[in-house]
Amino acid sequence: QHNTKTYQYEDYKETADWILAQTNQRPKVAIICGSGLGGLADLLEDKTVFPYESIPRFPTSTVQGHAGKLVFGKLQGRECVCMQGRFHFYEGYDMHTVTYPVRVFSLLGVETLIVTNAAGGVNEAYSVADIMLIKDHINMPGFAGQNPLCGHNDERFGVRFPCMSDAYDRRLRDLAKQTAAEQGCGSFLQEGVYCMLAGPTYETIAECRFLQTLGADALDGTPELMS
Ligand SMILES: O=P(O)(O)O[C@@H]1C[C@H](O)[C@@H](CO)O1
Numbered sequence: 001q002h003n004t005k006t007y008q009y010e011d012y013k014e015t016a017d018w019i020l021a022q023t024n025q026r027p028k029v030a031i032i033c034g035s036g037l038g039g040l041a042d043l044l045e046d047k048t049v050f051p052y053e054s055i056p057r058f059p060t061s062t063v064q065g066h067a068g069k070l071v072f073g074k075l076q077g078r079e080c081v082c083m084q085g086r087f088h089f090y091e092g093y094d095m096h097t098v099t100y101p102v103r104v105f106s107l108l109g110v111e112t113l114i115v116t117n118a119a120g121g122v123n124e125a126y127s128v129a130d131i132m133l134i135k136d137h138i139n140m141p142g143f144a145g146q147n148p149l150c151g152h153n154d155e156r157f158g159v160r161f162p163c164m165s166d167a168y169d170r171r172l173r174d175l176a177k178q179t180a181a182e183q184g185c186g187s188f189l190q191e192g193v194y195c196m197l198a199g200p201t202y203e204t205i206a207e208c209r210f211l212q213t214l215g216a217d218a219l220d221g222t223p224e225l226m227s
């Protein structure tokens with residue numbers, strides 16, 4: 001379990017080049033669909049679908065409800081690529097494998113990454129089914145040395161010690177708030193601090209209190225945000 005794999009630039013490039021040879025679509029936006037959100041990929045038009053097991057070096061989904069397909073297509077006329085199913089640390093994948101697709105996306109030419117997940121709210125002002133825009137995060141496994149950026153750093157993917165004080169693009173968050181208001185979703189849109197945890201248990205009452213004290217508003221296990 002969690003035998004840390006190391007990947008070279010050439011591994012990501014091989015996967016990206018294979019995808020680029022299979023489709024003419026060149027999306028600038030990638031959307032990672034968390035639990036219950038895979039239906040978004042079904043809404044794309046002019047779809048090209050790749051089951052994960054058909055993509056060289058791509059991990060495969062083992063969690064129920066995560067279809068395991070990479071779907072290219074148009075959403076509202078705009079090209080995008082959706083991951084219909086994501087990978088989780090608790091499945092036994094190491095952090096580099098969970099986040100493998102993110103580096104592939106950057107080599108496909110993706111500039112904007114939208115990450116979604118089904119998280120547990122610990123902010124008592126939130127209600128079930130609220131949507132939370134992430135404005136900042138606490139990476140708990142990162143404090144224990146489980147960070148997807150650990151290991152050899154290839155500068156082609158970014159600097160060794162990236163600044164994280166502006167990790168979540170303010171312009172995109174403003175756009176999301178504006179769009180939510182236009183779509184009538186403003187009343188259940190929150191903005192808060194996301195806390196990354198390893199799972200696969202939910203937290204005890206004492207742990208939830210501890211995390212609330214730290215300033216966490218919602219909990220889940222999505223290291224793609226830190227990659
Ligand atoms: O893929 P996400 O992070 O949305 O899925 C979360 C993690 C577990 O698979 C499940 C726990 O409720 O939801």
Ligand SMILES: Nc1nc2[nH]cnc2c(=O)[nH]1
Binds near residue numbers: 121198199203221
């Ligand atoms: N660790 C953790 N992961 C989750 N994924 C969805 N909800 C939760 C939660 O409450 N805690």
